[in-house]
Amino acid sequence: MITDTHCHIYYDEIKSDIENVLKRAEETGIKKIIVPAVDFKTSIEILELSEKYEMIYALVGIHPTEVAKTNESDLDKVFDLLKYEKVVGIGESGLDYYWDKSGIDKQKEFFIAHINKAKEIGKPIVIHTRDSTSDAIDIIKTNYNENLKGQFHCFSGTIEEAKIILQLNGFYISFCGNITYKNNKDSEVVKFIPSDRLLSETDSPFLTPVPNRGKTNEPANIIYTIKKIAELKEIDVTELTNNLYKNSEKLFFNK
Numbered sequence: 001m002i003t004d005t006h007c008h009i010y011y012d013e014i015k016s017d018i019e020n021v022l023k024r025a026e027e028t029g030i031k032k033i034i035v036p037a038v039d040f041k042t043s044i045e046i047l048e049l050s051e052k053y054e055m056i057y058a059l060v061g062i063h064p065t066e067v068a069k070t071n072e073s074d075l076d077k078v079f080d081l082l083k084y085e086k087v088v089g090i091g092e093s094g095l096d097y098y099w100d101k102s103g104i105d106k107q108k109e110f111f112i113a114h115i116n117k118a119k120e121i122g123k124p125i126v127i128h129t130r131d132s133t134s135d136a137i138d139i140i141k142t143n144y145n146e147n148l149k150g151q152f153h154c155f156s157g158t159i160e161e162a163k164i165i166l167q168l169n170g171f172y173i174s175f176c177g178n179i180t181y182k183n184n185k186d187s188e189v190v191k192f193i194p195s196d197r198l199l200s201e202t203d204s205p206f207l208t209p210v211p212n213r214g215k216t217n218e219p220a221n222i223i224y225t226i227k228k229i230a231e232l233k234e235i236d237v238t239e240l241t242n243n244l245y246k247n248s249e250k251l252f253f254n255k
């Protein structure tokens with residue numbers, strides 16, 4: 001059994017073919033697909049999809065690149081959606097210094113607001129970083145308490161940075177399809193993360209793994225990334241797959 005912990009299924013590229021995308025996901029062994037929001041509008045959209053399709057679960061939040069266009073009252077509206085049963089966490093939140101260098105202070109402010117909400121309600125926070133991993137880790141560390149748990153998704157940090165995350169009980173790390181690319185620099189970090197702190201994700205429709213690179217990404221492609229992780233860590237694919245599923249059940253479903 002597999003969970004795709006990060007799939008933007010509401011983007012037209014995959015949503016237009018959603019029935020087939022979900023069917024192929026099921027055939028691959030995927031039981032659950034967790035869909036992160038980027039703003040209030042997508043939070044609502046995901047909630048609707050989660051009500052329509054059993055395997056879809058929602059995250060609600062404001063993505064760091066959307067923070068500049070968002071005000072505090074929109075954030076309250078997003079947090080208000082956390083009461084719905086199929087909302088299993090907050091996200092994606094975090095810091096993005098690649099697409100938005102100007103609004104860093106506001107990004108940090110929103111990131112901390114997401115962290116505080118996660119602590120308050122005991123649901124995980126899903127963290128996006130781009131050129132900002134070290135600042136994001138600092139903020140998580142500073143605001144950490146035993147109620148806080150979460151996922152550093154599409155991790156691109158160093159082994160040293162990973163070590164700090166692993167010291168925080170309840171935090172997990174995940175990698176996307178780019179670890180299958182020839183020029184990828186994350187192999188050593190992937191090898192370093194213990195299986196009980198890893199999660200599986202696709203970040204669909206982005207970052208399609210080899211051998212489907214160049215096509216639109218979808219949850220079914222998750223197996224190529226899982227196989228790559230198993231290969232790098234020199235462990236059995238089935239054993240890894242079971243571990244990844246267990247980890248996502250623990251983090252998002254309190255099991």
Ligand SMILES: [Zn+2]
Nearest residue numbers: 006036092203
């Ligand atoms: Zn994402």
